[in-house]
Amino acid sequence: MTEKELNISTLKASLRGELFQQGDEGYDAARTVYNGMIDKRPVLIARCADVADVISAINFGRENDLLVSIRGGGHNAGGLGICDDGLVIDLSLIRYTHVDPEAGTIRVGGGCTWGDVDHATHAFGLAIPNGIMSTPGVGGLTLGGGLGHLTRKCGLAIDNLIAADVVLADGRLVTADERHHEDLFWALRGGGGNFGVVTSFVFQAHPIHTDYAGPMLWDIDKAPEVMQWYREFITQAPDDLNGFFAFLVVPPGPPFPEHLHNKHMCGVVWCYTGPMEKAEETFKSIRGFLTPALDFVGPIPHPALQSMFDPIYPPGLQWYWKADFVNELSDEAIRLHVKHGSQLPTMHSSMHLYPVNGAAHRVGKNDTAWSYRDATWAEVIVGVDPDPANKDRIVDWARKYWDDLHPYSAGGAYVNFMMEEGEERVKASYRDNYEHLAAIKSKYDPANFFRVNQNIKPTT
Numbered sequence: 001m002t003e004k005e006l007n008i009s010t011l012k013a014s015l016r017g018e019l020f021q022q023g024d025e026g027y028d029a030a031r032t033v034y035n036g037m038i039d040k041r042p043v044l045i046a047r048c049a050d051v052a053d054v055i056s057a058i059n060f061g062r063e064n065d066l067l068v069s070i071r072g073g074g075h076n077a078g079g080l081g082i083c084d085d086g087l088v089i090d091l092s093l094i095r096y097t098h099v100d101p102e103a104g105t106i107r108v109g110g111g112c113t114w115g116d117v118d119h120a121t122h123a124f125g126l127a128i129p130n131g132i133m134s135t136p137g138v139g140g141l142t143l144g145g146g147l148g149h150l151t152r153k154c155g156l157a158i159d160n161l162i163a164a165d166v167v168l169a170d171g172r173l174v175t176a177d178e179r180h181h182e183d184l185f186w187a188l189r190g191g192g193g194n195f196g197v198v199t200s201f202v203f204q205a206h207p208i209h210t211d212y213a214g215p216m217l218w219d220i221d222k223a224p225e226v227m228q229w230y231r232e233f234i235t236q237a238p239d240d241l242n243g244f245f246a247f248l249v250v251p252p253g254p255p256f257p258e259h260l261h262n263k264h265m266c267g268v269v270w271c272y273t274g275p276m277e278k279a280e281e282t283f284k285s286i287r288g289f290l291t292p293a294l295d296f297v298g299p300i301p302h303p304a305l306q307s308m309f310d311p312i313y314p315p316g317l318q319w320y321w322k323a324d325f326v327n328e329l330s331d332e333a334i335r336l337h338v339k340h341g342s343q344l345p346t347m348h349s350s351m352h353l354y355p356v357n358g359a360a361h362r363v364g365k366n367d368t369a370w371s372y373r374d375a376t377w378a379e380v381i382v383g384v385d386p387d388p389a390n391k392d393r394i395v396d397w398a399r400k401y402w403d404d405l406h407p408y409s410a411g412g413a414y415v416n417f418m419m420e421e422g423e424e425r426v427k428a429s430y431r432d433n434y435e436h437l438a439a440i441k442s443k444y445d446p447a448n449f450f451r452v453n454q455n456i457k458p459t460t
């Protein structure tokens, strides 16, 4: 449908927020997402200021038969917050936080970033499990699951979700929690943006203020030894200790020492949240296993850890993602990891293995929509570079890496680490939860109105 056929003035008049259409000042900025590889041109972008705006935008989209996408923090790998030739419901103005220190909970607007939340909770000595950077949106990261520094101690972000306010495809606002719309609440915890626009989230916070955390790096020729040690160590570590494995190239600037600049290395980014007086003791065996070439692990305020990597990854870089869940790291898988991980095509490219064990394992695989509770790691291979001319290089490297390792994987992948990869891949990622999700989708969104996502198709 072209702009002219739409009654845009009606929508504009009903919004407290802003409406952008092609040619408007601000349109190009409003359609820009974090991944510089994504270049989509919506007909309209409704930057909603509140729930009433979201209801208006959904009703307008439905009545005009528009393709609709939901934009939270705009970080999705495949650019699923935005769409071509449709309507974007942009939540970036709905960005409030409200901490209840007595209950230890926080209510978060649907357009917040995790940096907003870390900032708000830290003032009360509290934290919510999220990812490993502060810039992604609460919306997309939570609804897909939410893996990060606190996964082993506190579970996934969804394991700490208490309630969500959701505007459904028919324009109704409902609250989903353990006692209301329980089926919807189950589906939201892992099922992504398939069920409606979440305008607010309520999370349970944890008393976490200062971590003993940071990266520890070893020379790349030590990678086989480090990976073999890590695969045993992390599965038996206390829940207070999280550590994700990475292949990386050391950025050429402070705080990294000059002799390591641009060096290919492997490392573990640790986050210990147990009693501070036991931190040194906890790290004794780690430091004793193999002296690291760089050891930046020490006391750090939790939000500082959460935003440590933000400056290395500003918005607008080219990103290409491939992912899998992994149960075991065999010697052969390690050999292949080292082969590809020591040939990162660019300084920003990386491979991470995020532990899924600890507290995340203690939730049953059918208790929420997030199926892979029995996996040991979520693997993500990211080809990243500022220069679009290097697109083919980063894509080729990531694909070859993934092709070699996929036979050693658990089959599916974490939906938040995937590009648009088709229906079979989505089904593989939800396994036996897919059918249940499809039934709930049929109940709440029978026309598949919300389909710009890792799509779950209604059964009817």
Ligand SMILES: Cc1cc2nc3c(=O)[nH]c(=O)nc-3n(C[C@H](O)[C@H](O)[C@H](O)COP(=O)(O)OP(=O)(O)OC[C@H]3O[C@@H](n4cnc5c(N)ncnc54)[C@H](O)[C@@H]3O)c2cc1C
Pocket (backbone or CB within 6 Å): 034, 069, 070, 071, 072, 073, 074, 075, 076, 077, 079, 080, 081, 082, 091, 110, 111, 130, 131, 132, 133, 135, 136, 137, 138, 139, 140, 141, 142, 143, 144, 145, 146, 147, 148, 192, 193, 194, 196, 197, 198, 199, 313, 416, 417, 452, 453
């Ligand atoms: C630099 C970087 C670091 C990352 N680190 C981690 C990490 O440590 N752990 C981790 O788990 N993931 C991580 N991710 C992946 C991240 O979880 C996904 O990219 C996620 O989709 C981002 O959410 P968003 O709101 O920013 O995305 P958007 O692009 O805005 O939205 C993505 C999708 O989420 C849905 N959505 C977003 N908000 C809402 C809402 N309020 N209501 C309903 N649906 C909504 C929509 O379906 C949309 O299609 C990272 C991504 C990047 C780019």
